[in-house]
Amino acid sequence: MANILVVDDEVEVCEAVRRVLERAGYAVTVASNAAAGLDAVARLPPDVVVTDIIMPRVHGVELIKILRERYPRIRVIAISGGGSFGPLAYKPDAISTHAYLAAAREAGAEEILTKPFDLTDLIAAVRRLLPN
Amino acid sequence: MERLVNSLRVRLIGVVLVILAALVPPLYLGVSAIVREGYAERFVNSLRGYSRLVADELEALDESDFDRHAVALLDSAVLSGQVVFAEIRDRSRTLHSSIATQSVNAPARDDFHFGDQGDQVYFITHTVNRGDHSVALRLGFDELPTLEQIAAAERHVLIAMAAFVAASIAVAVWLSWVIARPMVRLQEAAQRVASGDTHAQLNVGSSIREVQELNYHLERMRRELVGANEHLSREIREREVSEQKRLDLERRLLHRERIATIGTLAGGVAHEFNNIMTPILLYSQLVLDEVPAGDTLADYLRRVIAAAHRARSLVMRILTFSREMDSQQPTVFPLRVPVEEALALLREIVPTNIEIVLAAPDEPLPVLGDASLVHQVVINLCTNAYEAMRRSGGRLTVTLAAVENPDEPQLRAGLYYVLQVSDTGHGMDQTVLAHIFEPFFTTRMVGEGTGLGLSVVHGIVSSMGGVITVRSTVGSGTTFSVYLPAATAQAPAQAPATAAGAGA
C-alpha cells in the first residue's frame, strides 16, 4: 500500500486530506510543519508528499527543494491556499501567492492543487503519481 | 456735514468781529482826528495870512483921513466873506465896519487854536504901529463852514468804516465756505471708503495746501487699503487651495491605503477562506459518496458542494481582482526615484513646522519590484512620522544607503539597500512596538486611520524579499529601517528571496 505524507499547518485541512486518502486506500501520515515533515520522512520515506506552501518559518517551497535533494524518489504534490500571504497568515516571511506556485513547480512539485480542491482532483493527482 | 460748515463759519465770523472790534474804533478816532486837524490847520493858516495882510495895509495908511480909510479897510475885510467881527481900537476910540454884522460878543482873549473857547469864532488881534502909538486891529473869523466841512469829512470816514466792516464779514463767510467745502467732501469720501466702497478715487481739489495734503494721505491710505485687501484675499485663496490640495492628497492616500488593504485583506481572507473551504468541500464529497444517490441527504450535500464551488470561484475572482490591481510586472528601478517622488508629495501636505531632509548617495541603488509599492511604503512611514510630530514640529530625515551583509536575522547575506525614516516625534514604548505590524493595531483615534498602514508596509517589504525593523525611544523619536535586496542583472523570478508579487 502506498504511503503518503501530508504536511500543512492547518490541522483541519490535514485531517480532511488524510480521511479522503485513507478512504481511497492509502496509508497517510500528517505533519504540521516542514521540520516535522522532514522527521517523518526520515523515519518512514513515503511515496508521495502532499505539502502546503505557506507555512510559518520554513515555507513549502523550501521543503520541496530539500525533498528533491535528499529523497529524489518521493513524488510531491503542492497544495496552496491561493490568495496572498498576509497578516492573517502571520507568516512574515511567506512569499506572495501565485509567485510561489510557480516557484513550487520549479522546485520540483509535479502536481499543484489550489485550495479548495475537489476530492476527485486530489485522488486523480495521487493516482497520476502512483499508477499502480 | 452741515454742522461742520456751520461751526466753521460761526467761528471764523467770530474771529473777524473780534478783530474789527479791536481795530475799527481806534482807527476811526485816529483818522477823524487827522481829518479835523487837516481842515483846522488850513483854516488857521489862511486867516492868519489874510489878517496879517489887513494889518500891514492898516499900518501903511497915512495919517490924513485915517478914520475913513480904516473903516473902508474893515468893510473890505467883512466883504471877504469869512470875517464876522472887525474892529479897530485907537486909544479910546473904536471904529467899526459900516456893514452891519450880526452881533458877536468878543471874548477878552485871543484864540490860538481852532475851536478855542467854543464860540465858533476865531478872534485875532494885530498890534499896528501908528507913528507914536500903537493901534489894535481885531478880526473875528467864522469857524462854522470849517466845522461843517469837518463834520462832512467825518461822515465819509464813518461810511468807509462801515463798508470795510461789511466787506470783511462777507469775506469771512465766503472764506469759511471755501475752507469747509473741501473738508465736507473729504469727510464724505472718507465715510465712503470706510463703508467698503474702496474704489472711489479721492480727489477733493482745494486751493488750501493743508487740505490738499490731507486728501493726498487719505488717497494713499485708501490705495494701501485696497492693495491690502487684494493681497489678503489672494493669500486666503492660496491657503484654501493648498488646504484643498492637502485634503485631496490625504484622501487619495487614505483611499489608496484602503484599496491596498482590501487587496491584502482579500488576499489574506482568500487564503484563510480556501483553507477553511477545503475540509468543507472534502467532507461533503466524502459523505456524498457514503449516501445513496436518491436520498434527500444527497440532495442537500450536492447543494452544499455546489455552494462551496460558487464560493471558491467567488474567492478566485476576488484574488484575480486584487492581484491585477497590485501586481505589476516587477522591474528594476533606482530606489531613490520613488523615494524622491514620495517626499515631493509629502512636502505639499506636511505642515511648515516640520522639516523634511533627504540624505541619499548619487548612485541609483537599483532594486527589483514595484516602484509604486515602494512609493506606498515611503508615504506610509513618513505620514506616521509627521503625525508623531504634528503638535510640536520637528525634523523628518530620510536616508538611503548601501549595506553589505546587514546583521538582520531574517536576511541572508548579500548586498542590500537600506531606507531609513526617522522622526523627532514623541516616540513609542515597548508595548506599542511589539504589536506595531499587526493589522488593525493603531494608537490613533477611531476613524483616524485603519491601523493597517504598517502591516501593509510590512507585507510590501516582505514581498520584495526585504525586512523592516523599528527603533524608538519615548520623547526623542522613532526610526524605521527597511532593508531591500539589491537587484542584480539576472531575470527577476529567481530565488524566493527575490520574489516579487502581488498582495498588499
Place this chain on the structure above:
Amino acid sequence: MRRLLTLILILCLVAPARPASQAVVLVVRADSPVSEMDSVTVRKLFLGLPVLVNGRPLHPLRNRSDPLLDEIFFQQIVAMSQSSYDRQILIGVNRQGWLRPVEYSREADVAAALTADPNAVSYMWQRDVGHNPGIRVIRVLWSD
C-alpha cells in the same frame, strides 16, 4: 487834541499869576543898528529871508521858552500855520540857501545870544525885558 491839552495846562498855570495885560515885544541889543522894523520886514526876517542893515544881514532868534510864545510866533510874526511855515523854510533853504532862525529854549539863552550879537533880533514877553539891561525894545508885536 494834544495841543488843546497843553493850552489848558498853560492857562491854569499862568492864569493866576498873569498881570492884567501882557505883550510880546521885538527886542535887539542896546547898541544894535536896528531902530525900527515894520511887520512885513519882521515876517521876512523870521521866514529866513535876508534882511540887511548897513550891509550886514540880521540874525533872527526864535524864543521858544514858552509854548504861548510859539503860538504867538506862528499867529503874529510869520502869520501862518506851523506846517506851512515848515514848508516855507524848506523851499527857502532849497532855493537860495536861506538860514533857519536859531532857536533857544530858555529865556536867559535868548538874552545872552542877543547881547553877544549886535545884528541879532528876537522877541520876548514885555515883563522879561525889565531885568535884562543890555536889551532894547523896538516895537510891540502883540498885546491882548
Place this chain on the structure above:
Amino acid sequence: MRVSYLLIAGLLLCSPLARGDPWNYELLLMPSAQAVGTFDRQAPVTEIVDQVVQVDTLFTIQHGAFKLFGEYLLSDHEGDLERFQLGWQASQDTVIWIGRYHQPTSVWNHDHHHGQYLQTSVSRPFLDEWEDLGGILPQHFTGFLIESAHKAFGNWRLRTAVGGGLAPIITPKGMEPFDLLHPDSEHHQVGFQARASLHPGEFTESGLGLLAATDELPTIGLAEPPLPGLDHVDLKLVGAFAIYAAAEWKILATWYYANTQLCSPISTVNGHFGVGYVEAERRLPHDLTAFLRWEGSADAGQSAYLKLFPMMVRQRNVGGLRWDFVERQALTVQLSDTNTLDGHFKDIRLQWSAAFL
C-alpha cells in the same frame, strides 16, 4: 580850478567886511527812494533811471553878508556836486552868486532843484530833465548868477535872475555839463540866461514870467552826426511861464520856443522846435494831493538838433497822487504814458521822499 575856487570862497567868507559876524550854517537832507515798473512797451526806455535811491544834501555856510551854498546829490549810480555857489548879499533884495548853478529859465528846477520831496510829482517834465538823464536843454552852468527882487507897482514884486557861464558839451551819451569835482579837458563854450517874473505879493508863489537863453554847445565824439563835420550848436530859447498857487489849487505852465543852428566848419543847418508842459495840482483832505501834467512838443520830428537825443520824449501824460502821511515825509504814486520819437511805453512809479532839517 577846483582848489583855486575854494581858496576864493574861503577868502571872501573870512573877509573883514564880515568881521564880528557869527558863523551860521544850515544843512538840509532830502532822501528819496523810487521804484519804477514799465509795461506795454514798444520803445526803448528814455530815462536811464531804474531803481533809484538818492540823498540830496544842501549846505549853507554864512558869515556876515557872504554865503557858501552847495548841493551834493548822492545816488545809487552817481555822486555829483550839483550846485556850488559863493554868494554875496549885495543888498536887501539882491544876491550875487559865483560858481556852478542851475540855470534860472527852468522854472521847475528853479523851484525844486534836486529835492524830490519838494516836487509834488515823481518825475520832472522831459524838457527840464537833467543832462545825464537824457535832458535836451542845458541845466548846469558854471559862472555867475544874479538874483534880485524889486518892488513893482503896489504890492506886486518883480523877481529877476540873470546868469552866464560854461555851457555843457554834447556827447554820444547826451549832454555833459562842466563838473567842478572832475573838470574835463573839453573845450566848453559859454551860455547866458535871463528870467523876469511878476508876483502879486512879497511871499506869494503865483506869478507870470518871461524866459530867454542863448547857449553855444560844442559837439564832441558823435559817431554819425546829423550834419557831417558838426562841431557845435547855437541854441536860442525864448519862453514864458505862469504859476497860480492857492489854498486848494496850483497850476504851473511853461512853453519854450527853441531856435537851433547846427554848425560845421563849412555849413550850418537851422531848425526850430517848441516844447512845454501844463500841470494842475489839487489839495485833497487827509493830506492828499492829486496832480496831472501834460507835456508836449512841436515840430520835434523835423528838428536836426533833437536827433542828437534819440530817446527824447515827444509827448507825455503824467498823473498821480501824493500823500504827506507824516510831517516832512511823503509817499507818491505816479502813472505816466510816454510817446517817444519811435514808439511809446507806460510806467508806474512809487516814491518815498522826506526832508530832514
